[in-house]
Amino acid sequence: MDPLEDVLALVGATSHMSAAFAAGGRWAVRFDPPAGAKFNSVRRGGCLLWVDGMPDPVNLVEGDCFLLTSPLAFTLASDPGIPPEPAGPLFAEAAGGVARAGVGDDVFLIGGAFSFTERGRALLLDALPPVIHVPAATPEAATVRWAMGEIDDELRAAPPGGTLVAEHLALVMLVRILRLHLARAAGAGWPAALADPVLAPALRAMHARPAHPWTVAELARVAAVSRSTLAARFKEVVGRGPLEYLTGWRIELAADRIRRGDDTLSGIARAVGYGSDSALSVAFKRTTGLSPSAYQRAARDARARQWSEST
Incomplete structure (x- = not known):
């Protein structure tokens, strides 16, 4: 991907x-x-x-x-x-x-x-x-x-x-x-990582299979470097470790599906790599500051406001 x-x-x-x-x-x-x-x-x-x-x-x-x-x-x-x-x-x-x-x-x-x-x-x-x-x-x-x-x-x-x-x-x-x-290849963050020969293979792997239970060791094998090299390089360029990045990406995928309302919370949790809806809820609130249900209500209210402003 x-x-x-x-x-x-x-x-x-x-x-x-x-x-x-x-x-x-x-x-x-x-x-x-x-x-x-x-x-x-x-x-x-x-x-x-x-x-x-x-x-x-x-x-x-x-x-x-x-x-x-x-x-x-x-x-x-x-x-x-x-x-x-x-x-x-x-x-x-x-x-x-x-x-x-x-x-x-x-x-x-x-x-x-x-x-x-x-x-x-x-x-x-x-x-x-x-x-x-x-x-x-x-x-x-x-x-x-x-x-x-x-x-x-x-x-x-x-x-x-x-x-x-x-x-x-x-x-x-x-x-x-x-x-x-x-x-x-300027600056930092995930865009800079896409041009990095060490980090790019690991990023592509996580995006291709976000629900896979990735470990740093497995990602390091994908990138053909040691675990310590991958972790240090990720921290230097992206500003967080590879598994932290993976968690953030999973939450973004979950947020998109929650906004669209196209699945149950349990189904979304499985699709993005969480074993239960409660595990997803904890990670989601820690990342976004809102529970999945509160986030969905906020997204619905925002759409309603946009619709009313455009009519």
């Missing part, structure tokens, strides 16, 4: 395209923290990106893409030191699907956001750096640029179904950006 595919399936990523953004002259615009993940592509010109809590700005040039994964406010600007105006009113008044700042359109960006299920941040976003920058000059970024070009064409031409096509292309772009991040 592919752990990245497993995680993306569980977090239920959906994309939402926003108005495009054009700017010229001297300008600065401040954006509120994104609820999920925010992405943008610089189609023309260039600008600076400041993210709260990060010491240095990111210099964006034509063809660059970036993904913001943390709930942090950020600012796009032509130059340092310009007092920013809030993005909300600009996008609320967007004409022709384009929000504008400054004078002219030297800079043009298209973008949108990804939303996830309620545990998506803990499972995926918290394991990523706050900003993933994809420079245009990076050869591996060609497919990301292709996806963004196709999205731009769909939104400009506005053919039947164009918005839907653009949103699906955005999901393709998300996977490509995550692949680029994994290829760089």
Whole structure:
């Protein structure tokens, strides 16, 4: 099994395209923290990106893409030191699907956001750096640029179904950006482990058979290293031991099935590797802070709120 595919399936990523953004002259615009993940592509010109809590700005040039994964406010600007105006009113008044700042359109960006299920941040976003920058000059970024070009064409031409096509292309772009991040083997957490030659085989084994009663010794044999090497490497890169990771993954699988209500608690317990529903309940509450029944009620209430807000 592919752990990245497993995680993306569980977090239920959906994309939402926003108005495009054009700017010229001297300008600065401040954006509120994104609820999920925010992405943008610089189609023309260039600008600076400041993210709260990060010491240095990111210099964006034509063809660059970036993904913001943390709930942090950020600012796009032509130059340092310009007092920013809030993005909300600009996008609320967007004409022709384009929000504008400054004078002219030297800079043009298209973008949108990804939303996830309620545990998506803990499972995926918290394991990523706050900003993933994809420079245009990076050869591996060609497919990301292709996806963004196709999205731009769909939104400009506005053919039947164009918005839907653009949103699906955005999901393709998300996977490509995550692949680029994994290829760089940067940072820590399970995404970095996928690029680690020692940890990747063990991760794939646990994802392929999550209900199997894995031991550290058995996982070490899969990875072709000693138990101590596997345990130490897991702790160093992922931040917890292999069996702790396995427990967390089992709880994520259980949470997904509990949200969907497609089985009894005993059936879910067996499917994810617990001998009884009581054993699952103890582990579930220790991990999520809620009992399975309370978690199911909370998920049901959240769906009801979303439905009422959309009608």
